[in-house]
Amino acid sequence: MVEILVCLKFVPDTTAIVRPRPDGKTIETAGLKFSISPYDEFALEEALLARDALRSGKITAITVGPPRNEEGLRTALAMGADAAVFVKDPLLEQAGTVYEADILARVIKNLKFDIIMMGKQAIDDDSAQVPHYLAEHLNLPCVSMVRKVEIAPDLKSTKVTRQIEGGEEVHQSTLPLIVAVGKTEHMPRLPTLPNIMKAKTKPITVMTLQQLGASPPPPSKIMSLTPPPARKNVKLADGDTPEAKVDNLVKLLREEAKLF
């Protein structure tokens, strides 16, 4: 029976408007909508498909973060994960990638697994570091930008397809392995109503930093956060005919944008 671990990060939703707090170092989380980071969601979908292809198996979703992340784990359970592990601490609000990878490694060292799947990067800070740090901690191979995972029925090897510029690359690897998933062919599924109800009975194991023997203070600190500069007004190159429009555009490029 295949054992798949899926590491999830719970981040501000892609449609949410993110604003810094007055301290200039943290984001305002009150009223902010959070979701599973999209690449992690793709990883979970690939894990569900891999488990279903093998006709049996267990998927455990893992997250490290503040208390609100429990909602992300519930969504993962409703989508079809079998169990969840939650390292819960308000201090994990801005832990940093080095620290997060260390905590994940401490959790995973106590778990049985054949493959670890996660998004290639989280869409909040876009560091794209955790899969590789984790591979280092666990002394495992790691493949990134993965778009497809096919696990051999004997659970000894796996075929991994990765996205490269203008094509794809197929890797054959032994198990266990870490795969960092990019955009795949499969849109993450919506949970069915029966599965939402069933998720209530699935276990979420809550762990503390003390239980994992980890020191609490995060080793990295954000010095300042600033919103992107406001977009300048758009100027339309107007005109009655296409020729007039182009003339106007050239004039704007020369006189306003000072390109030439």
Place this chain on the structure above:
Amino acid sequence: MVDFNLTPEQQELVKMAEKFAKMEIAPVAPKYDHEGFPQEILQKAFELGLMNTSIPSEFGGLGLGLLDQALIVEEFAAACPGIACVVFMNELALAPIIKFGTQEQKEKYLPHFTQSPKLATFALTEHGAGSDIGSIATTARKEGDHYVLNGTKWFISNAPQASLHVVIATHDPSLKQKGLSAFVVENNFDGISIGKGIEKLGMRATPTSEIILNNVKVPVSNLLGAEMDGSNIALASVNRTKVIVAAFGLGVAKSALQNALAYSMQREQFGKPIGEFQAIQFKLADMAKDLEAARMLTWLAAWRYDQGLPSTKEGSMAKALATDVAMKSAVEAVQVYGGYGYIKEFPVEKMMRDAKVLQILEGTNEIHRLVIAKELIKSIKE
């Protein structure tokens, strides 16, 4: 102490329903407003378990509560009330079987709806009978081991696509509402025909037709409850479904507010977004406060129903308030859009057309006000 927290499962239901509504329903809402019946949506909603949610688990359903359903319906109706009506009509149609059916009737009929996306109708309304169910003219005559039904039902949602009908008919028209019974009628019984489709102002994705019953033989085993129980059965079903209609109203009101708010920040006149003018801000503020008030009342009615507490008054309050708010907000959204609100390229004219029927169906809002008043008067007379 009042608690407005939804359970974790309810939060997931809302998230899922919202995603489904945004991804699958909203993009095709204009298409089915034009073309009618959204078969593809029905199939997808069924696969996610979104149809027939109130069927008890022993018959393959989920046995969800009324509040759970109201949460899902609000999200669907925000995307398209017409498509939502197709998907959720079974909740109304099957309510009498779930509440009053015998074990045999439930075992025979309910699994049909949990195994494939089949549709049922609630066939009460006639040309001459709506709010006044005592004037129902479709007759049921007992002959040996069956009843013979004759008459014409009118304004029946989903009728052209349905495989089962719950029909209210009278044993004796002179007995008015006391002479009614409810029957489970399979669409393939001899003598049933579906009349022509009815062209409507709104809710155009929902097919609506007449059902003609011509000497339809219905086995006595298909009588719901006892003879002459029809009025009770109809009213008890409406007690549940009026809260669902309130949730339809919430969906329309929410969508009207969201669209008007976004548009008012984009549309510029006199050198600034129209949303910066108080005339528009007052409209937006009213839409927001009315929606919130209607939602709290709808949740209260649903919660009371789920707790087994009396909810006749609260359900009628929720239905009348939420659907009045829906209509008012839809009209105001059109006003915020100005001329663009009146054309089909923008979503709000459809909202206005769809909203109107919510004040009419499942008991007009005038009837619901009478119900509220009757409950009030009863409370001081007893």
